[in-house]
Amino acid sequence: xxxxxxxxxxxxxxxxxxxxxxxxxxxxxxxxxxxxxxxxxxxxxxxxxxxxxxxxxxxxxxxxxxxxxxxxxxxxxxxxxxxxxxxxxxxxxxxxxxxxxxxxxxxxxxxxxxxxxxxxxxxxxxxxxxxxxxxxxxxxxxxxxxxxxxxxxxxxxxxxxxxxxxxxxxxxxxxxxxxxxxxxxxxxxxxxxxxxxxxxxxxxxxxxxxxxxxxxxxxxxxxxxxxxxxxxxxxxxxxxxxxxxxxxxxxxxxxxxxxxxxxxxxxxxxxxxxxxxxxxxxxxxxxxxxxxxxxxxxxxxxxxxxxxxxxxxxxxxxxxxxxxxxxxxxxxxxxxxxxxxxxxxxxxxxxxxxxxxxxxxxxxxxxxxxxxxxxxxxxxxxxxxxxxxxxxxxxxxxxxxxxxxxxxxxxxxxxxxxxxxxxxxxxxxxxxxxxxxxxxxxxxxxxxxxxxxxxxxxxxxxxxxxxxxxxxxxxxxxxxxxxxxxxxxxxxxxxxx
Amino acid sequence: xxxxxxxxxxxxxxxxxxxxxxxxxxxxxxxxxxxxxxxxxxxxxxxxxxxxxxxxxxxxxxxxxxxxxxxxxxxxxxxxxxxxxxxxxxxxxxxxxxxxxxxxxxxxxxxx
Numbered sequence: 001x002x003x004x005x006x007x008x009x010x011x012x013x014x015x016x017x018x019x020x021x022x023x024x025x026x027x028x029x030x031x032x033x034x035x036x037x038x039x040x041x042x043x044x045x046x047x048x049x050x051x052x053x054x055x056x057x058x059x060x061x062x063x064x065x066x067x068x069x070x071x072x073x074x075x076x077x078x079x080x081x082x083x084x085x086x087x088x089x090x091x092x093x094x095x096x097x098x099x100x101x102x103x104x105x106x107x108x109x110x111x112x113x114x115x116x117x118x119x120x121x122x123x124x125x126x127x128x129x130x131x132x133x134x135x136x137x138x139x140x141x142x143x144x145x146x147x148x149x150x151x152x153x154x155x156x157x158x159x160x161x162x163x164x165x166x167x168x169x170x171x172x173x174x175x176x177x178x179x180x181x182x183x184x185x186x187x188x189x190x191x192x193x194x195x196x197x198x199x200x201x202x203x204x205x206x207x208x209x210x211x212x213x214x215x216x217x218x219x220x221x222x223x224x225x226x227x228x229x230x231x232x233x234x235x236x237x238x239x240x241x242x243x244x245x246x247x248x249x250x251x252x253x254x255x256x257x258x259x260x261x262x263x264x265x266x267x268x269x270x271x272x273x274x275x276x277x278x279x280x281x282x283x284x285x286x287x288x289x290x291x292x293x294x295x296x297x298x299x300x301x302x303x304x305x306x307x308x309x310x311x312x313x314x315x316x317x318x319x320x321x322x323x324x325x326x327x328x329x330x331x332x333x334x335x336x337x338x339x340x341x342x343x344x345x346x347x348x349x350x351x352x353x354x355x356x357x358x359x360x361x362x363x364x365x366x367x368x369x370x371x372x373x374x375x376x377x378x379x380x381x382x383x384x385x386x387x388x389x390x391x392x393x394x395x396x397x398x399x400x401x402x403x404x405x406x407x408x409x410x411x412x413x414x415x416x417x418x419x420x421x422x423x424x425x426x427x428x429x430x431x432x433x434x435x436x437x438x439x440x441x442x443x444x445x446x447x448x449x450x451x452x453x454x455x456x457x458x459x460x461x462x463x464x465x466x467x468x469x470x471x472x473x474x475x476x477x478x479x480x481x482x483x484x485x486x487x488x489x490x491x492x493x494x495x496x497x
Numbered sequence: 498x499x500x501x502x503x504x505x506x507x508x509x510x511x512x513x514x515x516x517x518x519x520x521x522x523x524x525x526x527x528x529x530x531x532x533x534x535x536x537x538x539x540x541x542x543x544x545x546x547x548x549x550x551x552x553x554x555x556x557x558x559x560x561x562x563x564x565x566x567x568x569x570x571x572x573x574x575x576x577x578x579x580x581x582x583x584x585x586x587x588x589x590x591x592x593x594x595x596x597x598x599x600x601x602x603x604x605x606x607x608x609x
Contacts, residue, residue: 130568137575144582156590157602160522163583167529168517170579174536174572178565182543187564234604 005057005074008044008082008121011036012089016114026105030097033110037090040117044083051079052475056482056492058127066494067191073127073493076479077330081124081257084334087461088249088341089117095345095454096242098447099352104149104240112149116142116246123254127493129180130187132258133173136222140166143251146243147235158238165231169221176214183207190493193265193486200269212267212274216259216281223255225315226284229308233292236304241348244300248307249341253333256311260318260329264483271321279319283410285312286417293424299347299357299432302424303340306383309421310336313414316407317398325401327480331472332394335382335465339390342379342458343425346372349455350432352446359428364437371452373433375459380429382462384422390466391418393473502542509535522587522597526580533576537569544568 015036022028051057057074060066074082093113100109119139126132148159181187183205184195196208220228236247259278267274289308296302314336317329347357349372354362366373378389385391395418402411465472482488509531516528544565552563591597 130571134571134575137579141578141582144586148586151589151593153593154604156586156593157604159586160583160590160602163579163586164517164525164529167576167579167583168532170575171529171532171536174533174568175539177568178536178540178543181540181565181568182545237604 003059004043004047004050005059005072005079005125006061008040008047008086009072009118009125011040011043012114012117012121016111016118019111019114020108023108023111024106026102029105029110033093033114034090036114037086037093037117040086041083041090044079044086047074048076048079048083048475051076052478056489058493067186067188070131071127071188071190071493072125073189073489074125075482075489075492076475077257077260077483078124080330080334080475080479081253081337082121084337085117085120085124085250088246088337088458089113091454091458092242092246092249092341092345095245095348095451098450099348100240100242107149108145109149112142112145113246116146116250118142120250120254124257127189128187129189129192130177132189133170133177136173136254137170139251139254140170143247146246147239149243150240152238155238158235161231162235165221165235169218172214172221173218176211176218179207179211179214183211188493189261189265190490193490194494196266197269204267204269208267209270209273212263213277215262215267216274216278219255219258219262220281221255222251223259223311223315224252224285224308225281225311226288226308229285229288232308233301233304236307237300241344241351245341245344245348248304248344249337252307252311253337256314256333259315260483263318264321264326265486265489268321268486275319275321279316279407279410282312282315282319283413285309285315286413287312290417290420290424294420294427297359297427297431299350299359299362299428300344301357302428303343303347306343306421306424307336307340309417310340313395313398313417316410316414317401320398320401320405320407320410321484322401322404323477323480323484324397324404326483327473327476328394328397328399328401330479330483331469331476332391332398334476335390335394335462338458338462338465339379339383342455342462343376343383345451345455345458346376346379347428349446349448349451350376352451353443353448354432354440355442359431362432362438363435364433366433367437369448371456372448373429375452375456376433377429378463379455379459380422380425382459382466383425385418386422388467390462390469392466393469498546499542502538502546506535506538506542509538520599522591522599525599526583526587529583530576530580533572533580537572537576540565540568540572 059072061070122135224232292305314329317325351357382389385395399411513528513532516524552561
């Protein structure tokens with residue numbers, strides 16, 4: 001099929017439109033949304049296999065040829081991320097059935113949910129820098145709706161800050177694209193890469209470096225790297241658990257993906273300044289995230305700060321720019337999407353039971369909810385990267401790549417951070433699950449069994465992803481090779497150009 | 498002409514920054530509007546300002562590049578939508594929180 005790679009974008013779009021018309025019929029909405037996301041998972045799995053067999057897939061929209069029209073490009077990295085997104089979307093959807101509440105379901109929750117997936121999948125798939133901006137906006141618009149839906153005071157207050165930050169970063173995105181367009185005169189990402197190579201000849205002009213840093217600021221604001229993560233702990237604190245899981249697993253990762261894409265495809269000529277800066281910011285993100293994760297006594301805050309740590313670790317791998325470290329980064333990126341979604345969903349269950357996210361007010365949960373306790377324990381080990389669970393291989397490769405690039409202190413900090421991540425997450429386990437059991441108001445009303453379905457599946461995926469990394473590795477390696485050799489990407493997009 | 502536009506864009510960014518640093522929510526929203534106007538002008542200027550020729554190839558006259566205009570159109574629509582959403586949100590937040598002062602919108606949940 002020629003138009004195969006547009007389907008993971010098209011299916012949630014059509015579903016979202018349909019769901020608007022079915023807003024008041026909740027069961028119908030659930031069925032439509034559920035079935036469409038299962039179809040999306042199957043199709044994106046087939047897409048991964050197609051990319052594996054036939055190489056990079058491209059689609060020139062409306063048959064405008066590559067450098068002129070908008071091109072959608074599915075290389076291994078985007079195909080894998082689209083697959084992961086589809087899986088997480090489906091599981092968050094199932095979780096929402098029993099936790100989001102009728103009021104939200106009637107007010108276009110599922111429609112906004114699907115539009116968010118449109119934006120995320122689109123951002124992963126597009127091969128056009130301005131189209132990337134458009135998909136960012138689709139994603140952000142849906143995220144504004146999901147963030148504010150419910151209308152609690154905290155949500156309204158935090159939405160204002162979130163929108164303000166994103167409006168500014170979007171304006172900067174437009175500015176960065178304008179500068180880039182004035183220098184290279186094209187918007188197709190592969191073509192931009194060619195033009196920058198021609199302009200550079202070993203030593204790129206200063207304006208390219210300026211644009212690189214501008215893009216780092218834009219995507220850094222979305223991806224929450226140091227010093228631009230300031231908005232995240234507040235804004236992500238407000239929405240309910242499934243929305244938080246979607247945001248934590250997908251939104252920041254789109255920023256990380258965009259940094260990876262631009263820094264491996266466009267700005268790889270003069271790594272002396274830009275990649276040094278990236279690696280410094282990545283290390284600082286890890287440190288800042290670790291401090292936050294250890295300092296707070298609030299379940300949500302601890303996991304939110306863990307997002308920042310993961311973003312730092314992934315970007316450190318990207319900044320080292322060796323095939324090993326890029327493989328590690330992609331491995332860790334997918335691991336982190338899965339495990340963060342699992343942790344946020346589990347945290348949602350704990351909060352639903354206890355009625356609070358303050359660890360001082362929770363204890364002894366394992367007595368009544370052993371399944372919840374052990375699932376959380378495995379997820380925590382996977383997050384910290386205990387072998388053979390999924391975090392281990394990625395981090396191993398990132399650190400290996402860091403040593404190969406002679407980034408000793410950086411690799412050391414990534415290594416040390418694992419220990420502190422384990423400490424921060426075990427703090428939740430020890431304080432929340434051990435100790436004397438307490439009685440919580442209204443805990444019997446929480447459908448724990450049904451809510452456990454999604455996080456258990458996610459943790460099982462994480463376990464297999466780690467234990468079966470031998471089978472996953474060829475796919476990830478193919479993705480990393482495309483990143484390490486931009487020529488593959490360019491050739492696939494521009495053909496005989 | 499480009500230099501003049503650069504000044505216009507600079508003034509727009511300057512006023513936008515000033516407005517966005519104020520405490521009143523409405524001024525901040527006006528600031529975001531000016532900021533996106535500045536960004537749109539920048540695309541137009543960066544695409545090159547040529548006058549009097551159609552965006553068609555094959556004519557003898559130097560043709561105008563149509564892409565910046567297409568980009569601006571898209572960006573304007575997006576910023577229009579976001580601004581509308583932002584205004585409604587600001588009104589709702591004002592009703593709910595009883596203030597439009599950013600100083601009084603600090604959140605402290607989960608900070609102990």
